[in-house]
Amino acid sequence: MTLNRRNLLKAGVAAAALPLLGSRAFAQSEPLKVGFMLIGTVNDNGWNFGHATGAKFMKDTLGDLVAEPTIVENVPEGPDCERVLRELAQSGHKLIFATSFGYGDYVIKVAEQFPDVRFEHATGYQRSDNVATYNARFHEGRAVCGTIAGHMSKTGKAGYIGSFPIPEVVMGINAFVLAARKVNPDFTITPVYISTWNDPAKEADTARAMIDQGIDVIAQHTDGPAALQVAEERGIVGGFGQGADMSAFAPKAQLTSIIDHWGPHYVNAAQAVIDGTWETGDRWPGLKEGEVQIGPYGESVPADVVAAAEAVKNGQIDGSFNIFTGPINDHTGAEKVPAGVIMTDAELLSMDWYVEGVIPPA
Amino acid sequence: MMQFRLEKRREPSKVMLYATPVAAVVLTMIVGAIIFSAIGYDGVGAVREIFLTPLTNAFKWQDLGVKAAPLIIVGVGLSIAYRANVWNIGAEGQYIMGGLAATWVALATHGMGGWWTLPVMMLAGVAGGAAYAAIPALLRTRLNVNEILTSLMLTYASVQLIYYLVRAPWKDPMGMGFPQTRRFASEALLPNILPGTIVHAGVPIAVIVALVAWFIMSRSVFGYQMRVVGAAPHAARYGGFSENKTIWLALLVSGALAGLAGMLEVAGPFQRMVPGFPTNYGFTAIIVAFLGRLNPLGVIFAGIVMAITFVGGEVAQTTIGLSSSATGVFQAMMLFFLLAGDILVRYRLKRVAPQGEARA
Incomplete structure (x- = not known):
């Protein structure tokens, strides 16, 4: 369209008619x-x-x-x-x-x-x-990951890269270590908070420092795959995708992933x-409703471990298993939840203490 | 074929001095539109949404004011320091320390504040920023340590200090464990000056700070000292201006203003100290200071231009789905064109006869 007076006029008329058209369109649905x-x-x-x-x-x-x-x-x-x-x-x-x-x-x-x-x-x-x-209910997925970690970790030491110590994150750490200690009672986890949800450089640095300290499984509650990439590069036992399947970034190191749907x-x-x-x-739906899903298992995960992980997953789906069932001790060894008692949602949503097996950050 | 040669001007061109920032903005818009069109986006739309919508939509003016205010205050301080050739890169850290000092006052007086709370917070903010800038000043004047390095590195230390304070001693008892302080009491919050908007008292303060700084820089002995030490250090020494004193003044003034901006942010938009408090105002203000030609009045306009790109960047995301990185690309392009254009202030393009023709 060449710019001449007639075309400008046309455009002007069209523009003037636009509001009419708009209100008519809005009136429909x-x-x-x-x-x-x-x-x-x-x-x-x-x-x-x-x-x-x-x-x-x-x-x-x-x-x-x-x-x-x-x-x-x-x-x-x-x-x-x-x-x-x-x-x-x-x-x-x-x-x-x-x-x-x-x-x-x-x-x-x-x-x-x-x-x-x-x-x-x-x-x-x-x-x-x-x-x-x-x-x-990400913590339901954490329980599955923790089960795998308990079986597969050689050092019995996991690292957990967290953003901020809010109940949602604390809950995930606790669910992970509770599940791991059902397999290996000496299992410990070291959380490190990096005060951000997404800083790949910081996540990777933290992962490297953890590996240098003898940690061979890393979980993270941050947004990206940086820690998994380090795990892949350093050839440790592995880690877990968080939020999405991250196997493209760590085909060997990703043991499984928690997928948010x-x-x-x-x-x-x-x-x-x-x-x-x-x-x-x-x-607050979880595995049962399909809002939290467990991704494919990595090749390095043996069949019996997959079976154990699936049992934890299915138990949470049919309601027969709840990771926050007593007895649960806090990190000093004092009993917090008596045997047979299941923590309520309200208690979970204000969780500000670590279970036994967590080495609390300074 | 025509050929050009750069020729040094006898004096820096006044016209170019003021024309290059404007040209940088215009060039950014043109080149930005071309680049984004070339990679398959609506380039013209991007430029329109980023640079024009924030100005044409009256709803956005309040956002511009609120976003520009800290940039202007920090930028004015930096422009004074840079005039004296003192390269304070750590305004972000001084801004944080100002915010933390003000937070300390707000928390310590929680529940027993009064009309005096805000003025005291303001003094604390200024003192906090200045004190933090005093460290590079001391290191530079006593041990001759480069202030670029020290001021920059201190920024990272101040970020860690926030993390420490909001996680343990200052943690909000009602915050569900989230690392943040409690919300400040109403006496410790900046008043809103335009009802129905988010414009707080920090906005007019920013303009006043710039005007006062302009007056001081152009009319007082202090301003003359800053300019002369920066422009001609040897002459300044002959003239009896102490270099060390200038370094101290430059860092203290820029640190104090960054601290003031930190106080206004924490008592205004943030209303509490959170780990997300550092939002790079201290670094962005470096661009603002240069775009404003190290002139406090220019800084007002530069602050508004930068605020436009931030606010417009979000508009472009909501309306045409442009990625947030685009804002960064536009801002970087602006600084690039400005610095590249600077050569025209000191040099001029001169047409020369091509060598081939000259021989013939």
């Missing part, structure tokens, strides 16, 4: 705009990748009912996330998923300003009329908003 706020990038092949995959699952399942999901990456846990939340709400997103713990304060704050927008905060604990929380939850939440039935609350 406008697809629901869903926003996702991530702390890292969608190609971290872990936590954020898991959420992005869930977003895609939602779009594929609901089709034209939802618009192409909006994903904002690399949003720090601070005032910057408040701006992104407002940006999403102002640009017409009626359902917004905030997928990192540290967004909590800001989700509550922005949600007050946008009462007609629904917010869901992953791994958080603060709720309001339009803010729900959701999480997955957020898709069904995102479908349900979006459908509820469309139907007008969305309600606040806390959702």
Whole structure:
């Protein structure tokens, strides 16, 4: 199109007609705009990748009912996330998923300003009329990983790269070592907190330091595959994928992986908003519901270990096995949970103590 | 064929001095649009969303102000130090120490604060930043240790100090074990100056700081000393200006302002100390200082331009799905063009006859 007066005029008329068209289109059924706020990038092949995959699952399942999901990456846990939340709400997103713990304060704050927008905060604990929380029982997967570690570790020493000592992370460490000690009563685990969810360099450095100290199995509660890559390079017994299958990065070292399958939850939440039935609350599904899945086992895992891991997995699915069943002692050896008693969800969600076998960080 | 040669100017060009930052921004937009189009994105859309939407959408102005304020305050301090050829790279650390000092006041007076809480926090922030900058000053003046290295390395130490404090002594008793302090009491929070927005008192403070700094730098003996020591150290020595004193002043002033920015951030947008407090304002402010031509008034504009790229980068993510790394690419391109353009301040392009023709 050449730029002349007639064409400009045409464009002007067309532009003037646009608002009319817009309001007419909106009056029909406008697809629901869903926003996702991530702390890292969608190609971290872990936590954020898991959420992005869930977003895609939602779009594929609901089709034209939802618009192409909006994903904002690399949003720090601070005032910057408040701006992104407002940006999403102002640009017409009626359902917004905030997928990192540290967004909590800001989700509550922005949600007050946008009462007609629904917010869901992953791994958080603060709720309001339009803010729900959701999480997955990762610790069930940790119990499976811990069982494998208990069988396979030669030194009986595991390392655990954590972000922050919040209950979600502490719970995972405890589930891991409880499961490992059922196999090897002398098993110990050393957590190291690196104060970030995603810093591949730091994760790799930590993994190297752990291996130098005689640790031969590494688990991590951070977002990417960096620790596994170090495990592969150094040829230790192995590690576990977190959030997604990371075998592409560590084909030998990945013993198995905990896969987060957020898709069904995102479908349900979006459908509820469309139907007008969305309600606040806390959702915490796990292996049984398929939100937490165990990935393929590595080649180095012997058949009997696979069988033991599968038994732990299936026991948690049919409800016959719960890793947080007493007797459980804390790291000093004092009894915290009497024999036969199962810890409640409320107790798990405020867990701030380590079980026996954890060498607490200074 | 035409050939050009760089020829040194007798004096730095005033026109180029002010034209190159503008040209850097414009070139960034043009080249950015071309590059992103070439790799298959909507390049023009990216430039529009990153550089224009934050300005045209009135909802975004509050964000620009809030994001620009700390950049301007830290940038003004750095521009003063850099004028004197004192290379404080550790503003991020001084910003953190200012924030921590203010947090200490807020936590120590929790539940018994009053109108005096914020002024005391402000003093603590300024003192914290200045004290942390005093370490490189001392090392430089006494032991002749390069301040670039010491100030930068101290930044990492200050980050670890946050982690330590929020994990143990300052941990929020109600925070579910999350390493963060409790939320500050209302007396320790910056007032909001425009109801219905997020604009806090730090925004006008940033403008006032820049204006005062401009006045001091251009009108006072202190400003003259900074400029003369930086531009002509030998002449300054003859003139009786002490080099050590200048180093001290430059580091203390830039550290104090970084500390002030830290206090305003923690008492404003953050409302508590968290491990995510360091957000690279101290490093970004280095670009701001240079983009602003080390002139406090220029820093105001540079701070706003950088804020636009941050806010616009998020807009581009939500509207056209551009990756967050794009913002970094645009910011880096801007600094690159600015530094490359700087050569035109001291040199000019002169057309010369090609050698072939000259021989013929």
